[in-house]
Amino acid sequence: MTEQNEFAEAVRALLAAHYENVTARNVVSDTELGFSQDVWNALGEMNVQGLVFAEQYGGLEASVEDLAAVLAEVGRVLAPEPLLDAVFLPGFLVERLGTEEQKERILSAVSTGELLLAVAHEEYGSRWPSIRVETKASGNTLTGVKFPVAAGPSADILVVSAKQEDGSLGLYLVDANAEGVSKVAYPTNDERRGAEITFNGAAAELLGTGADVEAALADMYIYAQILQSAETAGSLREGLKITVAYIKQREQFGKPLSVHQTLQHRASDLHVLNELTSNIVVHGVESLAKGEFDQRIASQVKLQLGRAGTQAAEQYVQMHGGIGITFEYPISHYLSRVVATTRTFGATEDHLRVLAESVTVD
Numbered sequence: 001m002t003e004q005n006e007f008a009e010a011v012r013a014l015l016a017a018h019y020e021n022v023t024a025r026n027v028v029s030d031t032e033l034g035f036s037q038d039v040w041n042a043l044g045e046m047n048v049q050g051l052v053f054a055e056q057y058g059g060l061e062a063s064v065e066d067l068a069a070v071l072a073e074v075g076r077v078l079a080p081e082p083l084l085d086a087v088f089l090p091g092f093l094v095e096r097l098g099t100e101e102q103k104e105r106i107l108s109a110v111s112t113g114e115l116l117l118a119v120a121h122e123e124y125g126s127r128w129p130s131i132r133v134e135t136k137a138s139g140n141t142l143t144g145v146k147f148p149v150a151a152g153p154s155a156d157i158l159v160v161s162a163k164q165e166d167g168s169l170g171l172y173l174v175d176a177n178a179e180g181v182s183k184v185a186y187p188t189n190d191e192r193r194g195a196e197i198t199f200n201g202a203a204a205e206l207l208g209t210g211a212d213v214e215a216a217l218a219d220m221y222i223y224a225q226i227l228q229s230a231e232t233a234g235s236l237r238e239g240l241k242i243t244v245a246y247i248k249q250r251e252q253f254g255k256p257l258s259v260h261q262t263l264q265h266r267a268s269d270l271h272v273l274n275e276l277t278s279n280i281v282v283h284g285v286e287s288l289a290k291g292e293f294d295q296r297i298a299s300q301v302k303l304q305l306g307r308a309g310t311q312a313a314e315q316y317v318q319m320h321g322g323i324g325i326t327f328e329y330p331i332s333h334y335l336s337r338v339v340a341t342t343r344t345f346g347a348t349e350d351h352l353r354v355l356a357e358s359v360t361v362d
Contacts, residue, residue, distance in 0.1 A: 007062075008069035012076065014042055019077045022330040026191075028080060033154060034193040035080040044113025049087045053095060057103055058111035068230035068285045075234030078330075078337055080191060082116075084231065085151035089224050090117035090159045093171060096216045097208035102173070106157065118155035118176070120146035120197055121217065128221065128346040129354060135199065137162040137170055140206075141180070142199040150344075152176075152195030153185035159207065160199070161217065169213045172204035179203075190340035191333070219293040225345045226284035229301045232341045233274075233281045236312055239334040240270050243316045246331075263319060270315055273308045280304045296358050299351035305341070306348025313338040 018039050019025045028036045043049060052067050053059025060066075067088065074083060087110055094106050094117070109115035124147055126132040135144025142162050152158070155176045164170045174181060180202035183195045247263050248256055284301040287294055313335040317324035324331050342348055 005069065007066060008073050010046065011043075011048060011070050012073045014046070015039070015073060015077045015079045019079055022328065022333060025078060025080065025333070026327070029191040034187065034191070035082065035154075039079070040081055040113055043081065043083070047111065049083065049113045050107075050111025052088065053091060053107050053111050057095075057107035059107070064227075064288045065285055068227060068281075071227055071231040072234030072237075075231035075236075075337075076238040078235060078333055082151040082154065082192065084224065084228060085192075086116040086118060086154060088227065089220055090119045090157075092220050092223055093119065093159050093216055094207065096219070097171060097212065099208055102205075102207065106173070116151065116154050116156050118149055118151045118158055118195075119220070120149045120152065120158045120160040120174075122146065122148060128350060133161050133163055133169060135160065135162040137164050137172060137204065140204055141201045142172060142174060142204045143201055145196065145198050147196040148194045149197050150192070150194055152183060152197055153193045158197065160204065161213070162204075164210065168210070169217075170210045171207040171213050171216075173207055174199065174202055174204045188340065190337040192340075218295070221345055222293045222295055222298040223288065225298040225302050226281070226288055228341055228345060229281050229305050230285060232305055232309055232338055233278050235334055235337055235341075236274055236277060236309055239313060239316045239331060239338075240267070240274055242331055242334070243267070243270070243319050246320055266315065266319065270312050273312045277304055277308050277312075296355060299346070299354045302342070302346060302351040303348060303355065306351065309338050310342055310348075 018036060047060055048070060050057070050059035051062045051070060052064065053061070055061045071084065074081070091107060091110055095103060098106065106115065106117070110117060121133070122131055123134055123145065135142060135146065142160060144162065146160065149158070158174045158176050160172045160174050162170055162172055176183070180200045182198045182200070185193060185195045188194050244267055247267070250256065280301050284297050287297045316331050317335050320329070320331050323329050326332060
């Protein structure tokens with residue numbers, strides 16, 4: 001077994017021990033925090049939060065393939081811990097743009113799990129890829145509203161985009177509990193947490209020098225689109241496993257549902273969809289591992305997830321019959337999560353539009 005797989009297997013064992021069934025996960029998801037502090041701390045002890053950060057900041061400096069393998073395990077059990085939103089995406093921006101002092105101060109605490117971050121970039125009335133920023137920076141203070149902010153309720157520090165006085169875009173570090181910062185938290189359809197965050201003259205610290213912000217944000221979205229798809233691929237794989245197990249044990253007229261050729265063929269088709277989806281996700285992850293941030297590749301991955309992933313998750317529910325849509329049974333949660341991720345960091349139609357616009361005709 002490779003070192004990458006060994007680490008992912010250790011994460012799988014940890015998550016499976018806490019989320020061995022849908023009831024255990026539902027109990028955690030219903031709390032105000034929305035995830036387990038015990039699981040978060042245990043992940044920190046394994047240095048999962050520091051997986052891809054440099055060793056000088058307390059990280060493991062592992063590859064993006066390692067991170068994708070871990071996120072697939074998160075998706076497999078639908079673990080609600082916000083690793084991507086509270087650690088790896090804002091951490092990507094801090095490591096990319098921050099001063100040495102900022103990286104040492106922030107990433108060292110993030111790597112141990114003691115500090116949670118969130119990216120506050122999107123605003124009302126805009127959507128990827130054309131995100132309009134109206135939040136304004138005046139000196140060292142920010143004024144504006146950000147929505148939605150994934151993992152915003154649990155964040156200690158926010159990485160906030162704002163228009164600077166010269167009209168350029170800047171990124172700022174803001175204490176999420178400081179005066180002038182107010183949050184309205186809400187649960188999402190897939191049992192995660194988001195927030196609307198208002199800044200009213202909130203004290204802010206410029207991240208880095210204020211340069212190269214738009215390029216860093218564009219690359220962060222590519223990073224997010226591919227890595228979240230790796231998580232979703234893990235969910236789809238587990239969803240198929242649950243569905244096949246169900247039709248093998250569920251009996252109708254004294255025989256298991258799996259004896260019916262129609263369901264056998266449907267399960268085979270779903271396996272093919274899973275393999276196609278996994279392969280294109282692997283292609284996306286490999287591009288990131290090479291240091292490539294190619295929006296066309298990321299949009300191809302998201303388009304496949306949006307089409308095949310949603311189709312597969314809907315079929316899982318349908319093959320369960322009426323029980324498939326109940327809150328007490330796991331497969332409905334897989335559908336909710338898959339649908340949510342296909343609408344995050346650009347919806348399917350947004351990525352189709354991006355790909356269509358990239359086509360050139362000689």
